[in-house]
Amino acid sequence: MLKKLNSVRYMFIRSHLYGLFLNTLILLTVLLSVDVWFDPAWLEAGAVLLFIVVYVFIGFLTALYAGFRSSGDMKQRLDYISTMITQLARGKLSSRIYFQEDDEIAGLGDELNTLGEKLQQQKDALLKLADEKGELARSAHKAAAIEERQRLARDLHDAVSQQLFALTMMAQAAEKIFERDPVRAKEQVGDMTQMALQAQTEMRALLLHLRPVHLSGESLTEGVAALIEELKQKCRIEFHVDMEDVEGLTKTMEDQLFRIVQEALSNVLRHAGADEVKVTCTSDGEEVFLHISDNGAGFHVEEKKGNKASYGLKTMQERCEEIGGIFSLRSRKGEGTHIDLRVPVRFTMEGETG
Template sequence: MDILLYMQNETAKIAILVAIATLIFLLMPVFLILYIRSYNRHKKNHFVEKQLMQETFSAEMLKAKVEVQDQTMQSIATDLHDNVGQLLSLTTLTLNSVNLNDTEKAAKKIENSLSLVNKSIKELRELAKLLHGEQLVSEGIGYAIEQEVNWLSKSGVFQLKVQNELTRLEHFSPDKDLIILRLMQEIINNIIKHAQATHIEINAYLENDKLFLNIAEDGVGFDYDNAKKNNTGMGLSSIRKRMEMINGKLMLNSTVGQGTSISLEIPYP
């Protein structure tokens, strides 16, 4: 009797195990189908997100390129008016004052006029190079920064202290270079328009596969926390957005009445 009961229990256990195994066997395809559907859905969403990110980046690149070209054209127009125009006007005045009866003075003035014409030609050649906006970054971010510093120096408004170690770079990252250049232009424009600064210090270098661009000035400063909270103040939103796109870090310190310093840290290349 006990043996019979034992066999019945064992049979029941086996039946239960068979039923569980059968249920698992039947449910496995269902779970597999659900998993495949979930995987494909996530894969599709990832592809759409990636495509959207690529489109956003491409649009931002185009925007940055247009802004760089606009900024370059403004710089060229200013230099034509303030520098080349002044040289040519001075040349005209000098030539008009030549008295051919006074051979010695005439020769001196003609020599001075030729010198002014040569300076004008040199300036025009530099401007001609910049008419091709792509060249600003095609020769590397170090060259592009150097050109921006040259424009800033010509204004004669600021005392500059510049250390640009990026001119020695052998490998470039054109897409990032364009964004970095636009970031620098945006920061410099903000200084010119708002800071009321007299001194600007620019430090650019590469360290541990990271590009650092530090810009400090001694202007009026502002309340950064308040500006960040209200999403206002010197195009900070645009600067932060562009830094996020190239996986960079933005560090800004500003004190009212004591100036502002901005540090950009960007993986490079």
């Protein structure tokens, strides 16, 4: 309530009421002076009181009306400015605002337009830089492939190889105790089954990284559809996919978004333990919205920071920011993980007039 009373409209009304109060004091002072100096017969206390009451009542109504009307234009123009600031904060840098008046508020609108143009130029430069970086990355693909093979070799050694070694040891132990303790041997066989399934999941996730880093002449929608179709044949996961064909994406942007989807699905296979995954991609003409979620185990985001397992999440965020996007991650234990990306695809030069 107090915040509303401090608005521009109420400030105008208060200023008019303050003017009414001052005028009433001045009028009373004049009437008192006339009464003291001239003592006219018509200046009676009852008449003065009636006049002041009527004057204050009419002045009060006039002040409310005048304050409300005079503040309307000011409030509207300030609302335009507030809306533009909000749009700039949300990444809609094509927003513009123009006023016919030539005053301080119009000057503020011009400065906001200039700020929007500069931010747009910087974002365009960032996208151009991302394209150039993508070209350099493709030219250095062989070196990157070698590095990727080395990383996969380390992952194979750290995860799958150790699990296979443990399976071998458990199988040998089960074979030795089968005659003496069949129940215990059966329990070990069950543990071996679970470990084999885990090793299989790890291997599928690692094989996912062996797919091409770049789309081979396919669009983002086609590449993601082919990737998920392949996973459907290998995993017991139900995929819900809704991908729109998005115009305005450069080759680098499509490659980066495809790689983010790869990384996210790899994390689902290795860590989430989910049986449902949702992938959606939509666009409003200026931005593309990519959403990836699962119903898996989830995690506490703060606990994940600094952990080795968070490397993939950090990589996805960096890839998103390289193409001028905004990366958002939400996850809680037992409630799955949700990843949302907003990436600009097109800028228009048409402004908004206020």
